[in-house]
Amino acid sequence: DSGVTQTPKHLITATGQRVTLRCSPRSGDLSVYWYQQSLDQGLQFLIQYYNGEERAKGNILERFSAQQFPDLHSELNLSSLELGDSALYFCASSVDGSYYNEQFFGPGTRLTVL
Amino acid sequence: KNEVEQSPQNLTAQEGEFITINCSYSVGISALHWLQQHPGGGIVSLFMLSSGKKKHGRLIATINIQEKHSSLHITASHPRDSAVYICAVTGSYQLIWGAGTKLIIKP
Numbered sequence: 001d002s003g004v005t006q007t008p009k010h011l012i013t014a015t016g017q018r019v020t021l022r023c024s025p026r027s028g029d030l031s032v033y034w035y036q037q038s039l040d041q042g043l044q045f046l047i048q049y050y051n052g053e054e055r056a057k058g059n060i061l062e063r064f065s066a067q068q069f070p071d072l073h074s075e076l077n078l079s080s081l082e083l084g085d086s087a088l089y090f091c092a093s094s095v096d097g098s099y100y101n102e103q104f105f106g107p108g109t110r111l112t113v114l
Numbered sequence: 115k116n117e118v119e120q121s122p123q124n125l126t127a128q129e130g131e132f133i134t135i136n137c138s139y140s141v142g143i144s145a146l147h148w149l150q151q152h153p154g155g156g157i158v159s160l161f162m163l164s165s166g167k168k169k170h171g172r173l174i175a176t177i178n179i180q181e182k183h184s185s186l187h188i189t190a191s192h193p194r195d196s197a198v199y200i201c202a203v204t205g206s207y208q209l210i211w212g213a214g215t216k217l218i219i220k221p
Contacts, residue, residue, distance in 0.1 A: 002158075042213040043200065056208050088155055099204040100145050100164075105157035
């Protein structure tokens with residue numbers, strides 16, 4: 001158990017809908033990262049937050065947005081969903097915003113868009 | 115050309131064999147990570163290294179900064195080692211991920 005929690009574990013929805021994925025980092029970790037992993041694909045970095053502020057942005061679509069709250073949990077909002085958004089979404093946390101530190105991964109949320 | 119290349123893409127071996135997975139990168143880095151993704155999807159960080167060699171149990175990771183190459187070795191492989199092994203390098207502002215090597219160890 002990494003100490004990072006993600007909810008829900010599974011999510012099935014329809015095209016055009018909007019969903020929110022939630023992540024709670026390990027206790028004491030200030031930085032949260034979001035990744036997307038499509039079927040048989042590698043991890044794609046979406047966005048990073050550090051202590052409530054956006055730190056880095058990767059291949060995140062405009063239909064997607066995220067935020068980190070004062071209690072350090074983070075939410076990833078996906079809107080106008082398309083079939084191609086079906087994927088595993090991972091959240092990871094690290095003690096600070098440095099990429100030299102180990103990232104601890106949550107179990108992921110499996111999103112299926114029908 | 116991808117900035118991080120892993121080889122082989124797929125590897126099937128018999129229990130007990132010595133396994134080597136390679137990672138080559140084309141960008142300047144400060145650190146390299148090896149991670150393991152289990153068949154159920156969970157991801158675990160195995161190593162982070164910036165020089166030399168690290169060992170944890172039956173796993174050994176090496177890096178050659180000059181050659182921009184890292185290897186992950188598994189000694190006395192076991193079916194429970196079956197997983198996808200992912201290499202990621204610390205780029206300018208984010209981790210750059212390899213596509214992963216799918217390892218299957220047969221009993």
